[in-house]
Amino acid sequence: MSEFLIGASVLLLGGVLLVCLPWLRRSKKAQQDVLTNTRLIKQRLAELTVEQSQGLLSETDRLQAEQELKLALLDEVKVNVVGTGQTIWILSVGLIIALVIAGSVYFKANQLQQINHWQTAVTQLNALGQTINSGQDIQGKDLQDFALGLRTKLHKDPEDATGWMLLGRVWGALNQPNTAKEAFEKSLALEPDSVGTLLSYAQALILLGTEDELKQARRVLQRVITLDPNNINATGTLAIVSAELGDNQRALQYWLKLQSFLPKDDPNYAAVQQKINEFQGIGQNDGELAKAQAGEQGGSKRVQITINVSDELKAKLPDSGVLFVFAQDPTGQVRMPAAVVKLPLGKFPVTVELSDANAMMPTYTLSGLSTAKLVARISRDDNVMQAAGELQGEIILELQADKLVTENIMINKEIM
Numbered sequence: 001m002s003e004f005l006i007g008a009s010v011l012l013l014g015g016v017l018l019v020c021l022p023w024l025r026r027s028k029k030a031q032q033d034v035l036t037n038t039r040l041i042k043q044r045l046a047e048l049t050v051e052q053s054q055g056l057l058s059e060t061d062r063l064q065a066e067q068e069l070k071l072a073l074l075d076e077v078k079v080n081v082v083g084t085g086q087t088i089w090i091l092s093v094g095l096i097i098a099l100v101i102a103g104s105v106y107f108k109a110n111q112l113q114q115i116n117h118w119q120t121a122v123t124q125l126n127a128l129g130q131t132i133n134s135g136q137d138i139q140g141k142d143l144q145d146f147a148l149g150l151r152t153k154l155h156k157d158p159e160d161a162t163g164w165m166l167l168g169r170v171w172g173a174l175n176q177p178n179t180a181k182e183a184f185e186k187s188l189a190l191e192p193d194s195v196g197t198l199l200s201y202a203q204a205l206i207l208l209g210t211e212d213e214l215k216q217a218r219r220v221l222q223r224v225i226t227l228d229p230n231n232i233n234a235t236g237t238l239a240i241v242s243a244e245l246g247d248n249q250r251a252l253q254y255w256l257k258l259q260s261f262l263p264k265d266d267p268n269y270a271a272v273q274q275k276i277n278e279f280q281g282i283g284q285n286d287g288e289l290a291k292a293q294a295g296e297q298g299g300s301k302r303v304q305i306t307i308n309v310s311d312e313l314k315a316k317l318p319d320s321g322v323l324f325v326f327a328q329d330p331t332g333q334v335r336m337p338a339a340v341v342k343l344p345l346g347k348f349p350v351t352v353e354l355s356d357a358n359a360m361m362p363t364y365t366l367s368g369l370s371t372a373k374l375v376a377r378i379s380r381d382d383n384v385m386q387a388a389g390e391l392q393g394e395i396i397l398e399l400q401a402d403k404l405v406t407e408n409i410m411i412n413k414e415i416m
Contacts, residue, residue: 146170161190165197172200177207198224199233206241206361207336217241232261239275240364252279267331271368300356301367301399303327303407307376308349310412313391321345322379325352325409327366330373330396339366345378353404371398376409390415 147170154163168183184201191197198220205217218241224234239254259272305325309317326340339358343350354374356365366372378391393411 144174147174158186159190161187161194161197163187164190165194165200168197168204169200172204172207177204180204181208193227195224195228195231198227199231199237202234202237202241206237209361211245214241214245218245230261232258235261240361243279244361248279252276255279267370271370275368301369301401301405302353302355302403303366303372303374303397303399303405304351304353305374305376306349306351306406306408307393308408308410309378309391310410313411313414316389316391316414317378318345318380320380322381323350324377324379325354325375327354327369327372327374329369330371336360336364338364338369338372366399367401369399371396374407374409376411378411388415 147167150163150167150170154160154167157163164183164187168180168187171177171180171183181201181204184197184204187197188194188201202217202220202224205213205220218238221234221238221241224231225238228234235254235258239251239258242248242251242254255272255275259269259276262269262272307323307325321344323343323345324340325343326337328335328337337360339354339356340360341352341354341358343352354366356367359365373394373396375392375394379387380390391411392413392415393409395407395409397405397407399405
């Protein structure tokens with residue numbers, strides 16, 4: 001920063017000199033002209049005295065000539081004084097205007113605010129990391145600052161596999177799966193057998209959602225099963241990915257394996273059993289099985305939600321924004337919503353319905369949950385990631401098959 005200020009000061013001084021020197025030279029030349037003319041006039045006055053003594057001029061003519069020469073000298077001095085004053089005034093005004101323009105351009109074009117933000121993110125990297133690891137609700141801004149600081153650290157130490165893994169998870173939480181995928185690939189190039197990184201990499205591939213990436217996700221998850229045969233997360237995700245790729249037989253195998261890991265009193269046991277029943281397809285052809293998976297036969301779950309805003313928060317509603325309403329696994333094991341509705345912000349109360357038709361993936365639906373966390377969030381933009389100043393309300397409820405459950409959500413919390 002000090003080097004920048006020194007350089008800027010030198011440039012400013014050079015600019016001032018370039019502007020002022022011509023005016024200063026002009027002023028100096030005018031002063032020299034006055035001195036020259038003064039000497040000439042004094043010389044002429046002496047000559048007039050000599051001419052009178054020689055009888056060439058009368059005393060009256062000499063006095064008149066002297067008076068005219070003195071008046072001419074006085075006028076020239078006045079003109080020079082006025083010109084010097086104008087020069088100083090013009091230079092002063094010009095300098096002020098130049099400084100104002102330069103200052104305005106500098107404050108609009110400089111990156112000092114961004115540089116300060118970057119330096120703050122770097123210095124707070126450890127504190128932000130502890131906040132993220134603590135499991136507290138994290139704002140999008142904190143995640144962005146953590147990513148900025150971590151990226152700087154990785155620039156200095158690109159061989160940090162854990163750092164690349166953390167960066168990938170942050171980008172994934174910020175809904176940037178492409179960037180997350182690249183970070184996970186760099187981490188796996190350093191530690192190819194990291195189960196945690198492999199699982200996160202597979203999730204990023206699933207979010208991208210193309211057929212090639214789903215196939216790659218399946219290969220990655222199978223690698224996890226090889227390293228950790230009893231990994232519940234990998235087994236359940238493999239079931240979902242296999243079904244998404246149309247491999248129902250393999251999806252059924254993974255659902256059966258997942259169920260073998262769960263005790264019968266586990267809340268997810270019944271949901272897995274429902275999936276097993278669907279994929280076993282007793283007495284069903286492929287078309288009927290597809291309908292069952294889409295929630296068009298018995299067992300589908302729906303919830304109708306009426307959303308309102310508390311009186312305390314109505315004054316904080318943005319002029320324009322987006323209302324997100326979504327259902328998640330309340331245990332937090334799967335962060336992807338089972339159903340989501342996005343609406344432009346309008347008048348409240350508003351009623352929406354969540355069902356299997358609102359699923360992000362056909363094989364991960366509302367019907368697969370026995371209990372759901374329902375969230376209504378008012379965002380200022382299209383990013384579903386929570387940020388400071390956004391408004392939210394949430395509830396947890398039991399879902400019922402073949403029945404429309406009605407519920408209310410009051411948006412009563414401002415995200416800090």
